[in-house]
Amino acid sequence: MTRRTLLIGAGAGVLGVLLASCTPEPAPTPTPDGSPTPQPTAGPITPAAFARSSWATDSFALGAASFTPVGAQASAREALAEPIDDRLFLAGEATDVEAPGTMAAAVRSGERAAGELRRAADEGERVAVVGAGLAGATAAALLVADGLQVTVFEARDRIGGRIQSVVDEKAWPFPAQLGGWLLGSSDAALLDDLDRLDVRTAALSGDVWRSAEGDVAAVSAEPVQAAISTAQQGLEDTSLEDALTAAGADPTEPGLAALLASISASAGADAAQLSTWFPPTLPPAESTAPLGDLMPLIDGLLEGAKLSLSSPVSRVAYDEAGVSLGIASGESLSFGRVLITVPLGVLKSEGLQFAPALPFAHRGAIAELGMGHIETVWLRFDEPLIPEAPENADGDGDPAVATDPEAMIWHVVGGDALIRTWLNLAPATGENIVVGIVGGPDAEAFADLDDQEALEAAIASLAPFLPAPA
Ligand SMILES: Cc1cc2nc3c(=O)[nH]c(=O)nc-3n(C[C@H](O)[C@H](O)[C@H](O)COP(=O)(O)OP(=O)(O)OC[C@H]3O[C@@H](n4cnc5c(N)ncnc54)[C@H](O)[C@@H]3O)c2cc1C
Known part of the structure; x- marks a missing residue:
């Protein structure tokens, strides 16, 4: 051709x-150099396929x-x-x-x-x-x-x-993407190119914010936006973390920390590193995921x-x-x-x-x-994961927050998860595939893990969305 x-x-x-x-x-032919599916030695659930990136240690990128x-x-x-x-x-x-x-x-x-x-x-x-x-x-x-x-x-x-794109039909019903792939409303030209190439796409939207105890209220990005706007009036640039603290917010509060993790997952740096004068783009409510090579x-x-x-x-x-x-x-x-x-x-x-x-x-x-860091992990399961929250700790059987089972952006709130931002591709594709995205220093830590450790860290991070161990 x-x-x-x-x-x-x-x-x-x-x-x-x-x-x-x-x-x-x-x-x-693109080299399918994603990692082969390892068999985990621990964890509540074994994925049928696993692929991960390590751009931080890749000598022709040295970051994401x-x-x-x-x-x-x-x-x-x-x-x-x-x-x-x-x-x-x-x-x-x-x-x-x-x-x-x-x-x-x-x-x-x-x-x-x-x-x-x-x-x-x-x-x-x-x-x-x-x-x-x-x-x-x-x-x-x-x-x-x-x-x-x-x-x-x-x-x-x-x-x-x-x-x-990792093209491996035995492992993935559509290619796993280990680098750039998600597009937004301002990417019309690239979306047109994909359309011309017959690359199928799926719209990703809807958030779930979940802790080990169950679903929690959605975390709004508005206070972050407001802290950035205020900090931009200053005579000196301040970090996003300092801007939030100055605005009375606690960046370590679990909900806010989960939101900041999702910002890091696209910016490649954490709130302590990011400028407020030239701030990162806040995660969009909807993005488009290409499902092809x-x-x-x-x-x-x-x-x-x-x-x-x-x-x-x-x-x-x-x-x-x-x-x-x-x-x-x-x-x-x-x-x-x-x-x-x-x-x-x-x-x-x-x-x-x-x-x-x-x-x-x-x-x-x-x-x-x-140079910031972003790493990605793709997991495919034979069984569906659980989009619905477990019963709340009060035992009344009612979740405190209604969960949209079709929501595709999952946030892990609290605990010590290394990867807090996940994309649930099941509603859009019918495949039990979730994609973890981690940014900043946590991404560097993830890149340093070997495949077995990376898989274990991914499964441990995803725990609130996995069936409880038998
Ligand atoms: C995990 C991850 C997720 C991302 N997610 C998104 C996303 O969802 N949406 C989005 O829009 N963007 C995303 N990005 C960013 C996007 O992928 C990049 O901005 C874009 O692909 C960079 O293209 P580039 O041509 O500038 O650089 P590159 O694609 O890095 O191209 C540079 C080329 O130079 C080569 N090279 C390096 N050193 C040498 C050398 N010495 N001699 C010869 N060749 C050399 C490299 O191998 C490489 O092929 C993501 C990136 C990563 C890593």
């Missing part, structure tokens, strides 16, 4: 293959989503996005001011940087894109359409970057570009004559200009060496911005 040249393995000699290969090749830490300026993102000597162009979600840390940001940044590069480049120039995530693929499509010769270097053996979205964008998988770029040397890319295998390749989309976590770790060093403004922005 694709005419682009697929080059696998820097070790095989990227340059030789690059120059020699012009024949159509099959599209890459950029965030604006307290005290940082959102304009750092503009500084990071600034082209360097008309040779280096930077894209990726961290360079977007409007909605960093999202798929929409990646698309927007790819469009912006491709436009900047096109204006500087000569007709038919040979250019490179570093990274085959959504930003890199978006940019590559535009540059190819403009007649440039585009080579995309991707460190992994798969495309998609922080979008990762997201890789065709990226694959289609890469059509017409040469793709070199398993080719981590380790060095970028630039001067007025052009750019030389050092590939980890030891090869060095020259291009007129290069568009770089590696995640902020990689830039922070100096996983990519620049010669000369990036300008101070870029290095300042890299240091100033935060």
